[in-house]
Amino acid sequence: MIYEKNSFLNKIISDMSGSSIENPRLDTKIIISHALGCQIDKILLDTHLEISDKQINEINKYVNRRVNGEPVSRIIGKREFWDLEFKINEATLDPRHDTETLIDTILNLVDRKEKISILDLGTGSGCILLSLLSEYKQADGFGLDISFEAISVAFFNAKKLGLTHRAHFFVGDWFSAITSQFDVIVSNPPYIESNYFNKLQPEVRKYDPKESLYGGIDGLDNYRMIIPMAKKKLIKGGYLVLEIGFNQKNSVQELLLSSGFDKITCYNDLSGNFRCISASN
Ligand SMILES: C[S@@+](CC[C@H](N)C(=O)[O-])C[C@H]1O[C@@H](n2cnc3c(N)ncnc32)[C@H](O)[C@@H]1O
Incomplete structure (x- = not known):
């Protein structure tokens, strides 16, 4: 009609x-x-x-x-991120625009023309890794996630964006499947703390997978695992770039310092909250 x-x-x-x-x-x-x-x-x-x-x-x-x-x-079943379209499903986090702060941060740290290798820990839909590969035309990217279903979605997205020749995906528990070193390690790990979990908006609590949100009693469990290992898996002079919760700046900064990271810098998202922290190896 x-x-x-x-x-x-x-x-x-x-x-x-x-x-x-x-x-x-x-x-x-x-x-x-x-x-x-x-x-x-x-x-x-x-x-x-x-x-x-x-x-x-x-x-x-x-x-x-x-x-x-x-x-x-x-x-x-899809979301726009960094002006690209990403398939999402029940196995993946719905990418947030605030996470684009990580892409901006890396673009400020590393020249677009560099032929870098990038590791994205907890890649989910692949939104961070694939957006970076769309900017760094010479780069190779590796996306890792504990969820096989999420990795299937990330691979689908890589195919749709014509990036499978430079994007490689693995299922694994943080660094378990990683043997080489990288120029940039980026991650938006699960970081919601217990007390805050029940206060999340129902849209988030009900529809985002819990495994992509929950970061342990104080929200820092995954940073404690990722940061010391990242120190070993980054080349000298490489960068670790992490998304953080609005109240996690000091704790994550301390974890970075105690693992021997240098030049630690925090960045705000568009709402003015601390969202991202970078550190140099
Ligand atoms: C906050 S989501 C981020 C997803 C995507 N990078 C984004 O920014 O939209 C965290 C991701 O980490 C993955 N994850 C949780 N625990 C993990 C682990 N032990 N090893 C690898 N990935 C893990 C989850 O499956 C989820 O996809």
Whole structure:
């Protein structure tokens, strides 16, 4: 059937009102373009939309899921990060824009033209590693994750972005599968502490895998494992770049110092929270 676009959109937006959805208009456009298999621009430009009964059913199901608190990225199974599109699923963290601070940090530390090797620990969807490889055209990248399912998603994303010749993925427990040394080691490890876990937004607690969030009683378990090993697996002069929680700057800085790292620097995300810490070997 042919629908007049604005009244169709407004009907869905009003179905979403009353729930705590921040931007129902945007979510509506994303959901419709996903159901119709078209670009969002088409929804913006066209005055009328041709939608089959099957697509209407799909749209209704998606809207229902959204109203029940499922993030729109989970519904459509993808997320934009560093202007690239990444498939996500129940095995992967939904990449956060704040994590782009790690990419900015590395771009400030290492010239784009360098032929570097990069190790991304806890690669998830591969968003950090593949974004870096899209910037460092000469680099080779290695992504590791404990979840086989996450590694399958990262490989899918590498293929879609045409990066499989430079992106290599492994299943492993932090450094267990790693034998060589790297110029850059980057990681966004699970770092949520026990006390804070139950205070996470329901969208996060319910839909992101717990294994990608929980960092032990004080949130620092994974830094304690990663930092001393990274010291051995970085070449001299290489960089370790870590995402951190807003209150973890001092503790992670101490762990870096006690492992012998140098030139430790912290960086804020766009909301002004400490988000990233870099250290030189
Ligand atoms: C916070 S998520 C980060 C995912 C992705 N890098 C991102 O920034 O969106 C942490 C990742 O670490 C992985 N992970 C947790 N424990 C691990 C371990 N012991 N060894 C390797 N990876 C692990 C999780 O499966 C998850 O994919």
